[in-house]
Each structure stands twice: as C-alpha cells, then as structure tokens.
Amino acid sequence: MLTRFLKQHTGPLTRDLVQEPGHFGLGKIPSRLMPSSAATSICGYCATGCQLKIHLDENGEAINLSPQAGYPVNLGMACPKGWQALDPLDSPDRATAPLLRDAAGNLVETDWATALDTFTTRLKGIREKHGRDSVAFLSTGQIPFEEMSLLGCLFKFGMGFLHCDANTRQCMATAVTAYKQSFGFDAPPATYADFEESDVIVLVGANLCIAHPILWQRVMRNQRNPDIIVIDPRATETAQAATRHIALKPKGDLALLYALAHCIIRDGRVDEKSLANTEGFAEFAGFLKDYSPAAMAGRTGQTVETIEALARTVSDPDKRVSWWWTMGVNQSHEGVRTAQAIINLCLITGNIGKPGTGPNSITGQCNAMGSRLFSNTTSLVGGHDFSNAAHREKVAQGLGIPVENIPSEYSMAYDEILAAAESGKIKGLWIVATNPFHSWINSGRLAALREKLEFLVVQDMYRTTESAQVADLVLPAAGWGEKDGCFINSERRIGTLKAVRRAPGLALSDFRIFRLIAHSWGCGDLFSEWTHPEAAFKLLRDLTKDRPCDITGIEDYAMIDRLGGVQWPFPKGSEVSQVANLQSRRLFEDGVFHTPDKKARLLFSPPADLPEPPDFEFPYTLLTGRGTSSQWHTQTRTGKSDILRKLYPEHIYLEIHPADARKLGVKDGDVVNIRSRRGDIEAAVYVAPTVQRGQVFMPMHYRQVNQLTHSAFDPHSRQPNYKACAVAITRKKG
Structure with missing residues (x-):
C-alpha cells in the first residue's frame, strides 16, 4: 500500500520524479514560470519580507536574482543575504536521500519506503508504550505556513500527539504574548x-543596520528629519548612526521605560482620548510612583537629566x-513586561493607530508571523484557541x-519539551527545519538530553x-527556492515564494514529506484536500473568517502577487484599492481592540533582578547579538555562500573594552578563554569601545556561543534570556 502511494506521489522509488528534467519537487515546472524569463519570491531569511526577482533559464530554473523594484517592502533593495539567496541550494552537503543510523552507529542512505516505515513504526511503538505525551516536534519559522500548518494538524489531529513548538519561541514569543495580553490578539x-x-523613532534592543538593513534604509528615506534614539547597552552600528544613544545597563530597559511613564503621567503629558480606550490607568499610575528618574538612575545607568529629556521627547x-524592538527586548527574562511597557507608553501618549506611531515588534525569522497564526503549535490553526470549544x-x-481529534489542552513550550526529554518523559523527538543542538540556550545540555531519547x-x-x-x-x-507557499512578514504582509529550482536527489518539499507521513501513519484520508500548497492556503484562508487575522478576501496566490502582497486583515468584501501595491495599512486606527470590552x-x-549578575568569580557580563548583515542564525545557509563568508570573520571573536583589555593584558588577535558556569570556549580578542567596561560581546552565529548562555526564561512567554550572562575571561597561555 505504501509502495503504491510512493509510486503515485514520488515516482518509482529508484527514479524519483525530482531527478527528471522539467520537474520541481513532485510536479512539473509550474506553467506560470514558463516561458517567462523571471519569477518573484519572498526572501527566505529575515522577516523584513523583501521580494526578489528570480531570473530563469530556458528550462525555467533559477540562474540568478535581483531585488524587485517597486515592491512595497524593499522598494528595489536587498541585503547581502538576499543577493546570495540561491547559493545555499548548491551546497555539496545537501541531504539528497533519507539517512538511517545502522547497527554500527553510522548514518547510511536508504529509500523513502524504508524511511517512512521506520518513522511510523518507531514513533507508534513509543506512543503505545509511553502514551501520547511521549513524542514531540520542534519546528521552525522558516518554512511556508502551508507546510507549518500541515505539520501541526497532522501531528495533533492525525497522529494524535500533543506537544510541539517552533523556534519562533526563541524569537517572537515575547511579542506574541505581550500583544495578546494587551490587545486581545x-x-x-x-x-x-x-x-x-x-x-x-525609538529603537529598543534593535540593531537595524545589521539585523534588518532594508528597514534601516526605510528609516533613511524619512524626510521628516526624525530624532532616532537607540536604547542599547552597546554602541551598535545603529546606535552610532542614530541621533541619540542611550547606553543602558544590561537589562535596565524595563526600569527605564517605567521611569519615562512616571515622568509623562506626573507632568500630565497623556492623551485623554487614547486613555479612554484603555483599562488599568489608575492602577498603572499608582504603580509608577516608585519609579522616578532618581530612583531608577542607578538601575538604568542613566542620569536623571537624560531620563527627563527622553520622557519629554x-x-x-x-x-x-x-x-520598535527586536531580540534585545524579546530574549529576556522579563521581555513580556518590557514589551508591554513600550505598549503602555504608546497608549498613554496616543502614539498608536496613526501614521508614524505604534509599539512595533520586528520579527526575526522570515515566517515567524505565519508560525504564530498557522503552525497549530501554541495557538489553534487560523488564529484560534485550543481551549475554546466553539473554535475547535x-x-x-x-x-x-x-472535533474529538482536536485537543483542548495546550502544548508544552520549547524549553518544557526539552526538559521533559531530559527527565525521560519525552522519548521521541522530531526536529523540522531547525537546529537546536546549535541554537538552544546552554546548548551543552542537549548532548546529555540526546542520550535519553529513544528516537530522534x-x-x-x-x-x-x-x-x-x-x-x-x-x-x-527541499529548501527555499525549491517549493511554493507563503510567508507573512513583520508588518503582517503575506507574500508568495516560488519553486524555481529542482530539489536534489530524493529530497522532497516538507509539504510532500508530511503527506507521505500522513499516508504511512494511516491518517491520509484526513488530509485528502491538502493536495498542494495553494489548496492548503485556501483551506487556511477560509478558517480565518471572523478572526482578527481574517484573509477571506484573498482569492489565490496570483492575487497576492498582483497586489504586491496583502496585509492582514483582508476579509471578504474588502476593497482591492486598500492594498494596491504601495498602499500600507496599520491597525487600531479606530481605537478598538480585540479584548471583550474592546479596550487595551x-x-x-x-x-x-538580572538572573545571573556578574560577581567576583565571573566579573563580566556577556552580551550576544547579530554579528554582520551577511550572517544568519547558525550559519547553516549563509555559511554555504563563498561570497557571504568573505564578508564576516571566519572564527569566533570577543569584543572587549580597551580598559578591560589592558587590565587582562590582551590585545587585538590574542586568544582568550571565556568561561561561564556552563562551559568554556576560546575566542580571538577584538578591542572595541563599542562595549562598556565590564561587558563583552559575541555574535550569536558561532556554534560555541550557546555553550555559555544561561537558561533563564520569561515567565509569561517562556522565551529564553540569551542576552546577558556572567563570564570570566583569562588570557590563553602559550
């Protein structure tokens, strides 16, 4: 039965359709790409959501690309990663066939029939022995939301498991929770x-020049001569280009934001119309009495005069x-309340729902917003709630x-899943398009965790x-460029990506792999309408009816392309003129929110307190963040590009203040040992006044860094605190 299905959907097992000229994944080159010499696709790196123009050869395959002129996101611009987006597809270390670990402990190539039978037999065996809570998946914000949703629905509704999360937990969980609690959605x-x-323009923990360079170019297009204020411990590239840099103490942001609100309310500089659309002002004002600039100066590292001046601005x-904020806020032990302190400032001053205003999170991964709405992990697919019977x-x-296939319980979060694996509760783990053995906080724990798993x-x-x-x-x-689907960027804009290359060897799109697994598991009939990504898109579109993210007005992929992307919401009956190309839309212009009483x-x-402050044994605070605009996450893809590798240091390095370098007796290029309570690594010294005394910085892209980071989590969002931990530094001898 399985072999017949595989032949129907992947061609003969010894000659997969992906090897045949003129085919992409499991189907022929889409007619929309032939005989045209170009296609468009949304970049697969960050959540800016730039559109790229992909140039095709006579066979309809991508040969190079350029940024798409006129697209309302990037307006003809692209960062280094976007320009080199095709390079990772040609890497010699691509997975081109299923690999199965043999009795000798080696990963050896096998066929899809064996791989699928092994997958099904092993995970069903674990479930039968240990129950539905014994298997989990960890997924991603870097695949189309059609694939995300098929995975989540298959796992929960078809395979009958419960626990799953995406690596957007490392990226945007704070912003998600903050918005849900403050706005109701x-x-x-x-x-x-x-x-x-x-x-x-206030940028909090956001280094746009490096992390989101196209958005920095949008800032540079501002003709209103804006005051650009960067709140960040480091003198980042963005801070150096700003009009004002608030060199904060590490994780002093929440105290600073409360001090600003204290000054604004004390001086009566509030917007009464906006306050009429909120709940909790009296309680907030009372709370802030203890947060005067004088009381918070020491905690923030700022003078009273600096805080007062910023409050007036x-x-x-x-x-x-x-x-605007990114990971400097999100990846924190108190990120949710920090994000909500920004939201509060916008609400009390009336800076929301109007041009040039708003409390705005900038997403990290290309499809983190798609994951938030459609992955079926923490929220029921389509912006719904697992605990709501009507939603189910x-x-x-x-x-x-x-309906009985839909659980009413919530999944464990990412850190809780890994903790359950450590304790032996989770026996089987399925990792999809992410790399936690590099990227997870205090990554050394995962080696021990691996020994507890029966099947990975x-x-x-x-x-x-x-x-x-x-x-x-x-x-x-298959990777980006080898499959179809949609991403949703930080401004809620849905854009399409296209298959413009053949996946190598026996590699298949995640969408097709999930369909094969559904059939192998015996629940394929539940997903018979999920025939291809656009069919899945239409199912998901219709699910959003009457939700704040309603997109029932979108007809198909062609409409999305024709309109230059579509921001949600776009319910059925919406005027197309509202989204025509360069038109942009913001939320809450009417002051109505998604809470039961419509108030924020x-x-x-x-x-x-800082979870791990410096002390006598570990006197320095390690900060982490992006290194260069040509690096991305764990460098799994950017490391495959010869050009991108030339744009950043090959080896790991540590930024340290000149005074601290003199104290340690080190200079540029010297190798030092950096030790935390969890591990120790070596790195080359880079002496830089961009960090403050007592602080050091390392880019998060190098695999060694997360051997040091501290496992602290925001209590509301369960997002890890990657940004600050205590370390000791010694010069390497010899």
Whole structure:
C-alpha cells in the first residue's frame, strides 16, 4: 500500500520524479514560470519580507536574482543575504536521500519506503508504550505556513500527539504574548511606511543596520528629519548612526521605560482620548510612583537629566513617535513586561493607530508571523484557541476532521519539551527545519538530553547540521527556492515564494514529506484536500473568517502577487484599492481592540533582578547579538555562500573594552578563554569601545556561543534570556 502511494506521489522509488528534467519537487515546472524569463519570491531569511526577482533559464530554473523594484517592502533593495539567496541550494552537503543510523552507529542512505516505515513504526511503538505525551516536534519559522500548518494538524489531529513548538519561541514569543495580553490578539499594529512618517523613532534592543538593513534604509528615506534614539547597552552600528544613544545597563530597559511613564503621567503629558480606550490607568499610575528618574538612575545607568529629556521627547504631542524592538527586548527574562511597557507608553501618549506611531515588534525569522497564526503549535490553526470549544468546532468543520481529534489542552513550550526529554518523559523527538543542538540556550545540555531519547528524527535540507549529525533518521527536505507557499512578514504582509529550482536527489518539499507521513501513519484520508500548497492556503484562508487575522478576501496566490502582497486583515468584501501595491495599512486606527470590552490593557509588574549578575568569580557580563548583515542564525545557509563568508570573520571573536583589555593584558588577535558556569570556549580578542567596561560581546552565529548562555526564561512567554550572562575571561597561555 505504501509502495503504491510512493509510486503515485514520488515516482518509482529508484527514479524519483525530482531527478527528471522539467520537474520541481513532485510536479512539473509550474506553467506560470514558463516561458517567462523571471519569477518573484519572498526572501527566505529575515522577516523584513523583501521580494526578489528570480531570473530563469530556458528550462525555467533559477540562474540568478535581483531585488524587485517597486515592491512595497524593499522598494528595489536587498541585503547581502538576499543577493546570495540561491547559493545555499548548491551546497555539496545537501541531504539528497533519507539517512538511517545502522547497527554500527553510522548514518547510511536508504529509500523513502524504508524511511517512512521506520518513522511510523518507531514513533507508534513509543506512543503505545509511553502514551501520547511521549513524542514531540520542534519546528521552525522558516518554512511556508502551508507546510507549518500541515505539520501541526497532522501531528495533533492525525497522529494524535500533543506537544510541539517552533523556534519562533526563541524569537517572537515575547511579542506574541505581550500583544495578546494587551490587545486581545497577536496584532502587530505597524506598517513599514511608519519608518518614513515618524518624527521620533525609538529603537529598543534593535540593531537595524545589521539585523534588518532594508528597514534601516526605510528609516533613511524619512524626510521628516526624525530624532532616532537607540536604547542599547552597546554602541551598535545603529546606535552610532542614530541621533541619540542611550547606553543602558544590561537589562535596565524595563526600569527605564517605567521611569519615562512616571515622568509623562506626573507632568500630565497623556492623551485623554487614547486613555479612554484603555483599562488599568489608575492602577498603572499608582504603580509608577516608585519609579522616578532618581530612583531608577542607578538601575538604568542613566542620569536623571537624560531620563527627563527622553520622557519629554517621546511624549511631545506635536510629534509622531514610533517604538520598535527586536531580540534585545524579546530574549529576556522579563521581555513580556518590557514589551508591554513600550505598549503602555504608546497608549498613554496616543502614539498608536496613526501614521508614524505604534509599539512595533520586528520579527526575526522570515515566517515567524505565519508560525504564530498557522503552525497549530501554541495557538489553534487560523488564529484560534485550543481551549475554546466553539473554535475547535469551527476548525473541525472547516478542515473536515472529527472535533474529538482536536485537543483542548495546550502544548508544552520549547524549553518544557526539552526538559521533559531530559527527565525521560519525552522519548521521541522530531526536529523540522531547525537546529537546536546549535541554537538552544546552554546548548551543552542537549548532548546529555540526546542520550535519553529513544528516537530522534531530523528533517532538513542539510545532512551536516549539529542536529542531523546525532539523529537516528534524517529526512531530506527541499529548501527555499525549491517549493511554493507563503510567508507573512513583520508588518503582517503575506507574500508568495516560488519553486524555481529542482530539489536534489530524493529530497522532497516538507509539504510532500508530511503527506507521505500522513499516508504511512494511516491518517491520509484526513488530509485528502491538502493536495498542494495553494489548496492548503485556501483551506487556511477560509478558517480565518471572523478572526482578527481574517484573509477571506484573498482569492489565490496570483492575487497576492498582483497586489504586491496583502496585509492582514483582508476579509471578504474588502476593497482591492486598500492594498494596491504601495498602499500600507496599520491597525487600531479606530481605537478598538480585540479584548471583550474592546479596550487595551495597561499591564505591568516590578522589574526582576538580572538572573545571573556578574560577581567576583565571573566579573563580566556577556552580551550576544547579530554579528554582520551577511550572517544568519547558525550559519547553516549563509555559511554555504563563498561570497557571504568573505564578508564576516571566519572564527569566533570577543569584543572587549580597551580598559578591560589592558587590565587582562590582551590585545587585538590574542586568544582568550571565556568561561561561564556552563562551559568554556576560546575566542580571538577584538578591542572595541563599542562595549562598556565590564561587558563583552559575541555574535550569536558561532556554534560555541550557546555553550555559555544561561537558561533563564520569561515567565509569561517562556522565551529564553540569551542576552546577558556572567563570564570570566583569562588570557590563553602559550
């Protein structure tokens, strides 16, 4: 039965369709790409969502690319990663066939029939022995949301498991939770046009020049001569280009934001109209009495005068003030309350729902917003709630599945899944398009965790990732450029990506792999309508009806392309003119939110101490972040490009203040040992006044860094605190 299905859907097992000229993944080159000499696709790196123009040869295969002129996101621009987006597809370490660990402990090539039978037999055996809570998956924000949703629905509704999460937990969980609690829904209100329409732009823990260079170019297009304020411990590239740098103490951001709100309320610089649309102002004002600039100066590292001046700037009623944050806020032990402190400032000053304003999170991964709405991990697919019976009934009816297949319980979060694996509760783990054995905080724990697992499956486009190397089974997946689907960027804009290359060897799109698994598992009939990504898109589109993310007005992929992407919401009956090409839309212009009483919530709690402050034994605070605009996450893809590798240092390095370098007796290029309570590594010294005394910085892209980081988590979002931990530094002898 399985062999017949494989022949129907992948061609003969010894001659997969992906090897035949003129085919992509499991089908022929889409007619829309032939005989045209170009296609468009959204870049697969960060969540800026740039559109690229992909140039095709006579066979319809991509040969090079350029940024798409006129697209409302990047306006004809691209960063180094975008220009080299095709390079990772040609890497010699691509996974081109399933790999199965043999009795001798080696990963050896096998066929799809054997791989699928092994996958099904092993995981069903674990479930039968240990129950439905014994298997979990960890997924990604870097595959199309059609694939994400098929995975989540298959795992929960078809295979009958519960626990799953995506690596957006490392990226955007803080922003998601903050928006849900404050607005009643995960609803980032901004549009990128606000960068160009603000009078004051405040960037908190956001190094746009490096992490989101196209968004920095949008800032540079602003003709209003904006005051650009960067709040960051480091003098980052963005801080150096700004008009004002607030050199904060590490994790002093929440105290600073409360001090600003204290000044604004004390001086009566609030917007009464906006306050009428909020709940909790009296309680918030009372709470802030203890957060005067004088009381918070020591905690923030700022003078009273600096705090007072900043408070006046961000509450000027004649200025449009926008706030933007990224991982410097999100990856924190108190990130949710910090994000909500930004939201609170916007609400009390009326800087929301108007051009050039808003509390705006900038997403890290290309499809983190798609994961938030459609992955079926923490939220029920389509922006619904697992605990809501009406939502479960709606989803069941829309997808044609029994309502009893939909769990009412929530999954464990990423860190809780790994902790359950450490304790022996999770016995089987399926990792899809992510690399936690490199990227997870305090990564040394995963080696011990691996020994507790009975079965580890890694589904990825490369066989050489740290996670794939320790797997029992590796499923070879197609990458960006080898499949169709949609991404959703930070401004809620849905854009399409296209298959413009053949996946190598026996590699298949994640969408097709999930369909094969569904059939092998015996639940393929539940997903019979999920025939291809666009069919899945239409199922998901219809599920969003009457939700804040309603996109029922989108007809098909062609409409998305024709309109230059579509921002949600776009319910059926919406005027197409609202989204025509360069038109952009922001949320909450009417002051109505998604809470039961339609009012936003002002939420707050006292700042917590730094989880691991420096001390006598570990006197330095290690900060982490992006290194260069040509590096991406664990360098799994950017490391495959000869050009990109030339744009950043090959070896790991440590930025250290000149005074600290003199104290340690080190200079540029010297090798030092960096030790935390969890491990020790070596790195070359880079003496730089961009870090403050007592602080050091390392780029997060190098595999060694997360051997040092500290396992602290935000209590509301469960997002890890990657940004600050205590370390000791010694010069390497010899």
